[in-house]
């Protein structure tokens with residue numbers, strides 16, 4: 001089956017400023033993708049290009065086999081059958097929850113319209129709020145109404161721009177999981193912009209990582225976390241430290257945090273490499289590959305403790321250790337890397 005959404009070699013500019021370059025990816029029917037990246041990297045610009053609000057300078061966007069954007073021709077947003085949910089919900093304050101959801105269903109006969117509204121109220125679990133007004137709802141409830149309103153006309157694709165950013169951390173994560181469930185139930189494909197990696201991990205079948213105007217990786221969240229394509233991706237999807245590495249043998253690297261044995265030899269080996277070490281992939285304990293580091297600070301986080309260690313060369317690194325490890329500031333601890341991510345130049 002051809003992909004639902006296909007973005008090919010897309011370039012977007014504001015004036016002469018290139019915002020996105022060579023962006024290509026495909027989204028299948030029913031898939032949810034999250035776009036993750038630092039502030040200003042072009043996430044909203046990409047979403048607006050898909051929605052039809054943003055012209056494209058080069059490349060092509062296709063939806064269900066029709067080309068909807070090229071530099072020469074652009075299908076207007078209202079003809080794309082794409083739903084959009086904004087950060088600020090943008091509900092109509094003078095309409096009830098049920099009327100908000102029914103807003104895009106004016107062309108349907110009354111009975112069908114009412115049945116679709118009931119179905120959506122149930123899907124977002126707001127049946128008892130049908131006659132309330134938006135100001136009588138919490139932020140999370142308002143966002144669920146906005147989602148129901150956007151899904152009501154059965155769009156081919158739903159775009160959500162930072163949909164959870166006005167909510168507190170706890171609610172954000174649970175709503176991200178709920179939105180994924182709702183989209184699955186409806187079978188609606190979606191692209192969700194976020195700058196919160198845990199939201200992206202929870203909500204997305206696919207994760208697109210943008211940085212420096214480029215789509216650095218388009219993959220499942222798990223693969224992106226385990227095998228980041230670039231050092232920029234590694235930093236965006238997880239906390240850690242980038243260390244210089246020297247290749248001693250095709251499968252052995254020396255770093256300031258000890259030696260690292262690789263599961264397989266590096267092809268076309270270069271002498272100098274970069275090794276990204278996540279804070280949870282540092283293991284204390286005597287070992288031939290370990291170096292002795294000094295505890296400079298510790299912060300109790302609940303189930304884990306975040307330690308700052310000074311390595312023999314003076315570099316400070318962070319390690320997240322479980323409750324079985326208790327080290328006092330000033331003490332010396334042998335440390336080694338257990339799951340490195342290696343980047344060749």
Ligand SMILES: Nc1ncnc2c1ncn2[C@@H]1O[C@H](COP(=O)(O)OP(=O)(O)OP(=O)(O)O)[C@@H](O)[C@H]1O
Nearest residue numbers: 014015019037038039040041042043044045046195
């Ligand atoms: N109308 C505009 N005119 C000129 N430059 C713009 C315009 N809108 C956005 N930009 C620039 O384009 C770049 C990308 O902006 P965009 O809003 O797409 O980023 P973002 O990744 O969504 O950021 P954030 O996470 O902060 O919302 C930024 O450098 C921004 O300053």
